[in-house]
Amino acid sequence: MTRTLRQAVGAHYGWRDWLAQRVTAVVMAAYTVVVLGIALWNGGIDYALWKALFASGVWKVATFVFMLALAWHAWIGVRDIWMDYIKPVGVRLTLEVLSILALAAYIGWTIQILWGGK
């Protein structure tokens, strides 16, 4: 008789992930509506307006929160995809690690864009 082994790369926190994916979705949807609203209100976005928008501290923080929400949301989503289609544990783990590294890099990149200017 064999005992089922604990899965190394399973979803251990299904409920928390389920909730996080929905909360982050609402955060991103709200940000999207605000960006669209700004663009429609001003009849398009030119460089001066765009630059002024991203000079605002509130907007920088809002954008950063959007990026964090996106990273968390995307992590849950791509992890589900790897879990559904990639069965060999080693390959799946590699893809999961690469996904996390990419998202971490994107967060770093976002910080650079938002606060790295002269």
Next chain:
Amino acid sequence: MSVPDNSPPKPRPMYLNLVAIRLPIAGIASIFHRVSGAVLFLFALPLLLLTVQASLASPESFAALKAALAHPLAKLVTIGFVWAYLHHFCAGIRYLLIDLHVGDDLAPAQRSGAAVIAVSLALTLIAGVRLW
């Protein structure tokens, strides 16, 4: 107290011929939700960061970016990403509503699945016409 059944699960009948399966409309909306999410993560996200970076760097890079995005091929890719975002957005709102038990019976769920596909395609068309 019942004894937990530790015997291995019986093999289930498998019917996964993707060509022969007729996916219901809500299933089509669902697989598009997954595909669009993957596209957004793999391709749109790094390109979006590149775009935002270039757009903020200087007036010259803003203008250069605008010129680059005016290329028909760039417009085509942009419209593809716009569809992916819109479909993911609309299908996501549908899931949020279904989680709140709004329209979670079979018939309204089928209608809303079709509506998600139609609305995101219509909005993509509007965005595409404005872009071109």
